Amino acid sequence: MHKKIGWTLIAAALGICSGQNSEEENVCYDEPQLGQGRNVVEGWTYKSDLDKCYMFYHVKRDDYSNENIFLTESACNRKCRPHVPAECYAKRPPSKGRSDHPVTTYDPNTGRCINVRATKGRGVENVFNNGASCTKRCRDTDLRLCLNATEADCEHMENPSTSYRYDNVSQTCKKSADGTCGGFQSAEKCFQRCAVLVENKCTLPIQNITLCEKPTRRYGYNNKKNQCEELFGCADGGNSFQKAKECWSLCAPKHRCNMSPDTGRFPKIGLYTRYYFDVTTNGCRSAKKLKSTVPGNTNLFATAEECKRICKPEYQGTPDH
16 A cells, blocks of 8 residues: 555656556556567666666567667657656757857766757657757756756655765765655666766766676676776766776776876897787787886786786676675
8 A cells, every 4th residue: 555655656756647547557557578579679668766777678569668668768758757858869960061150968878968050850759959958958847857856756655765866066866864855765876877877987886787788898896896897888978987097097097097108119029928908909918028027017918818817807796885
């Protein structure tokens, strides 16, 4: 009974039509099922603990009306996130050259309003006259759970009395100290959704988020070990960089892996084969040295294995928080 009341309150807070029956109202809070069969297709599901729709692979259905599975992200948003205007997730208008004007568009992947040049068209478009209007209409509604959580957001939690909230001043996730609803059940969930708002991504924990359309090899900074680590994840706007060089240069610029190769003036002459890390190509390369010594604090390694171990570590999944 308590859960049913909580779902009703949350549905009301999200603006879901009160004329629907309870089963339809609660579909957004149901756990999606993979299903049985071989015809696996892409879809979307709403995660209420993050207030966001994520990619979900499932066995194709004939009827999706009573499940928390949608064929498109826009359909998921319309049903479960009606407070977010449709234009915020629409494609931004293309450039048409000389007829373009300076406008602003919202990028939901980074939670940022971006200044671009484009030509306004007709219909639903992800285009705004300025950053202020874009921020108010899209960022603040899309990231509502981070910026303006309500008591109703904690009703569905297993332990509503313990929640975490995003602190926009310190740009970190903290446990709610006054007992009010912070919006998230854990710090991990808070960082997963709100990391896009943090300016210095290097301070964030690595979170291997793979709930996107096409996960790829990326790089995150482990602030406990002061090193960048490879992971298979998404461009989630958090501690996840597309290139290894970007991670090393931004988060660990003085690390030996980010230094210039300690190969000397003649890297092809010498009796001893040593190795250095090429941060641009993210690979260990060989070089010849006249002396066998390896300083240990420069970009030079005795073996290729040592180079890979220090400069190409893989994320082991140990949570920082």
